[in-house]
Amino acid sequence: xxxxxxxxxxxxxxxxxGLRHLIYLMNTLGEVVVVAPESPQSGMGHAITxxxxxxxxxxxxxxxxxxxxEYSCSGTPADCVKLALQEILDRKPDIVVSGxxxxxxxxxxxxxxxxxxxxxxxGIEGIPSIGFSLCDYxxxxxxxxxxxxxxxxxxxxxxxGMPKGTVLNVNMPKSDAGEIKGIRVCRQxxxxxxxKFDKRLSPSGKEYYWLTGEFELLDKGDDxxxxxxxxxYISIVPTQFDLTAxxxxxxxxxxxxxxx
Amino acid sequence: xxxxxxxxxxxxxxxxxGLRHLIYLMNTLGEVVVVAPESPQSGMGHAITxxxxxxxxxxxxxxxxxxxxEYSCSGTPADCVKLALQEILDRKPDIVVSGxxxxxxxxxxxxxxxxxxxxxxxGIEGIPSIGFSLCDYxxxxxxxxxxxxxxxxxxxxxxxGMPKGTVLNVNMPKSDAGEIKGIRVCRQxxxxxxxKFDKRLSPSGKEYYWLTGEFELLDKGDDxxxxxxxxxYISIVPTQFDLTAxxxxxxxxxxxxxxx
Numbered sequence: 001x002x003x004x005x006x007x008x009x010x011x012x013x014x015x016x017x018g019l020r021h022l023i024y025l026m027n028t029l030g031e032v033v034v035v036a037p038e039s040p041q042s043g044m045g046h047a048i049t050x051x052x053x054x055x056x057x058x059x060x061x062x063x064x065x066x067x068x069x070e071y072s073c074s075g076t077p078a079d080c081v082k083l084a085l086q087e088i089l090d091r092k093p094d095i096v097v098s099g100x101x102x103x104x105x106x107x108x109x110x111x112x113x114x115x116x117x118x119x120x121x122x123g124i125e126g127i128p129s130i131g132f133s134l135c136d137y138x139x140x141x142x143x144x145x146x147x148x149x150x151x152x153x154x155x156x157x158x159x160x161g162m163p164k165g166t167v168l169n170v171n172m173p174k175s176d177a178g179e180i181k182g183i184r185v186c187r188q189x190x191x192x193x194x195x196k197f198d199k200r201l202s203p204s205g206k207e208y209y210w211l212t213g214e215f216e217l218l219d220k221g222d223d224x225x226x227x228x229x230x231x232x233y234i235s236i237v238p239t240q241f242d243l244t245a246x247x248x249x250x251x252x253x254x255x256x257x258x259x260x
Numbered sequence: 261x262x263x264x265x266x267x268x269x270x271x272x273x274x275x276x277x278g279l280r281h282l283i284y285l286m287n288t289l290g291e292v293v294v295v296a297p298e299s300p301q302s303g304m305g306h307a308i309t310x311x312x313x314x315x316x317x318x319x320x321x322x323x324x325x326x327x328x329x330e331y332s333c334s335g336t337p338a339d340c341v342k343l344a345l346q347e348i349l350d351r352k353p354d355i356v357v358s359g360x361x362x363x364x365x366x367x368x369x370x371x372x373x374x375x376x377x378x379x380x381x382x383g384i385e386g387i388p389s390i391g392f393s394l395c396d397y398x399x400x401x402x403x404x405x406x407x408x409x410x411x412x413x414x415x416x417x418x419x420x421g422m423p424k425g426t427v428l429n430v431n432m433p434k435s436d437a438g439e440i441k442g443i444r445v446c447r448q449x450x451x452x453x454x455x456k457f458d459k460r461l462s463p464s465g466k467e468y469y470w471l472t473g474e475f476e477l478l479d480k481g482d483d484x485x486x487x488x489x490x491x492x493y494i495s496i497v498p499t500q501f502d503l504t505a506x507x508x509x510x511x512x513x514x515x516x517x518x519x520x
Contacts (some may be wrong), residue, residue, distance in 0.1 A: 006366040016308070040311065042310060042311065043307060043309070043310040043311070044305070044307045045305035045306030045308070045338070045370050045377060046305030046306060046372055047303060047304045047305040047307045047372075048303045048305070048372055049303070049471060050303040050471055051300065051302065053467070053470060054468060054469040054470070054471060055459075055467075055468050056469070078305070078372075082455050082457075082471065084456055085455070085470065086455045086456070086457050087459075087469070097374065108384060108501070109465040110503055111306050111380065111384070111501055111503075112306055112308055112338075117305060120371065124368060124371070124452050125452060152516075153517065156515040156516060156517065160515060162508075163448075163505065163507070163508040163511045163512070165505065166505040169297070169503075170443075178448075182518045183518055184401040185509050185512045185513045185515040185517075186501050187502075187506065188503060188504045189507065190425075190502070192385060195342045195346045195406060196346065197342075197343065197347050199344050199347075201512055206313060206315070207315075207345070208313040208315050209313065209315070209316070209343065210313060210314070211308065211309060211310055211314060211339065211342065236512060236517075237503075237504055238505040238508035238509055238511075238512050239503045239504065239505060240503055240504075240508075241368070242373055242448050242450070243370055243371075243429075243448055243497075243501075243503070244448045244497055244498065244499065244500070245423065245499060245500035246447065248498035248500075249445050249447065250424040251423045251498075252423070252428070252445045252496060252498050253445045255416040256412075256416060257412060257413065257416065257442075257443040257445075257496075258442045258443055
């Protein structure tokens with residue numbers, strides 16, 4: 001029997017420890033091909049490269065634990081998935097996994113997430129896909145506690161398939177938060193970022209800004225991803241790319257739009 | 261009475277004719293402040309600048325028809341909104357309008373859209389917001405047929421407010437498609453892009469790609485944005501940033517995730 005074909009990508013770049021750990025885990029489940037950005041792409045949202053050229057090259061990052069085939073790409077995570085599907089893979093992958101992101105993509109972070117944009121890009125193409133993120137921004141984060149849960153989630157997705165128009169957003173507690181208590185299927189918590197711009201002067205006297213901010217949770221529900229993670233669970237949010245606010249169609253339809 | 265404060269932005273850059281036309285229209289409705297990218301940002305999705313510095317400067321692009329205050333920003337559309345809200349405006353705007361984009365953001369294009377990411381960024385902050393797009397990619401597109409409809413939509417949004425967690429994605433037929441028949445509130449059509457990569461060789465012999473593709477409509481419904489536009493109407497899709505696929509929560513909850 002053909003082993004499942006697993007496309008692995010991320011937004012932290014092809015050398016990121018989170019990606020290397022995901023490759024190592026996926027090698028136990030199927031035939032792995034990696035197509036990942038050559039440099040970090042965090043915060044890229046669902047960006048694609050339309051006014052610039054794209055490069056891709058075959059690379060070997062880790063002879064022992066790497067995948068049989070790995071490619072770096074000059075573009076964004078969404079570009080990587082498009083390029084993999086059209087130019088690199090010779091058949092449709094059975095699943096696309098993205099991550100493991102260094103940092104949370106729970107709650108409103110999903111909107112800004114390059115990790116999730118790769119998963120969504122695959123979902124648009126009708127391929128089961130999952131974004132994995134660890135709630136630890138450190139480059140040297142410990143991923144060793146995540147193996148059994150990630151394997152279980154990917155195996156279930158391979159066995160059962162994904163509801164139409166859905167991808168999974170998986171967020172996982174950091175290793176020093178204690179033993180993982182289990183896995184919960186959740187909704188996206190309502191939240192936003194309270195931005196703060198750090199205003200500085202360049203050596204030549206020009207004003208510039210760094211974007212910083214604080215996460216502000218606006219949701220006290222116990223069925224949210226943030227609540228699950230804070231309680232020691234892995235959260236799975238089924239995530240869609242039909243952005244229609246169906247509940248609002250009637251409301252807007254009542255506006256006076258067609259009378260003169 | 262205080263005139264409404266209107267923040268105008270886009271993703272085609274501060275000199276784009278579509279933005280200039282939107283400013284010209286908004287000047288009739290309220291006090292306009294422009295904070296827009298200094299260069300085109302198409303396809304940027306919901307990208308934000310987190311690993312780089314941001315610059316902003318006050319500019320005058322068009323003395324006669326411009327806004328009283330205009331700022332260019334080195335970042336993405338989402339950056340522009342964040343910077344405007346935190347650093348430039350002295351009160352919360354009554355509405356944020358983004359566009360007029362040179363090209364359609366109907367259907368799945370909303371996912372890749374910088375125009376809509378600006379609107380969504382404002383929506384996350386609880387501010388009514390609307391992205392406007394013309395289904396004409398030309399830089400010299402004719403925007404002159406759009407005024408009454410845009411004014412009507414913005415005025416209704418100012419008067420009636422927006423359903424919670426919702427922003428509007430407005431797409432408009434090009435001028436040579438005949439007289440606009442009216443405005444329809446729609447759902448996002450299911451579609452994807454059939455990508456094609458145009459593979460070329462650089463002067464030094466290095467392989468590179470251009471991303472191209474064809475829009476593929478997968479949806480025959482008569483309640484979609486694409487159907488409305490093709491029938492000569494302006495489409496409004498109420499658009500949300502809670503990406504939870506609520507219908508899929510039960511499905512995924514039935515997976516064997518917590519047994520060992």
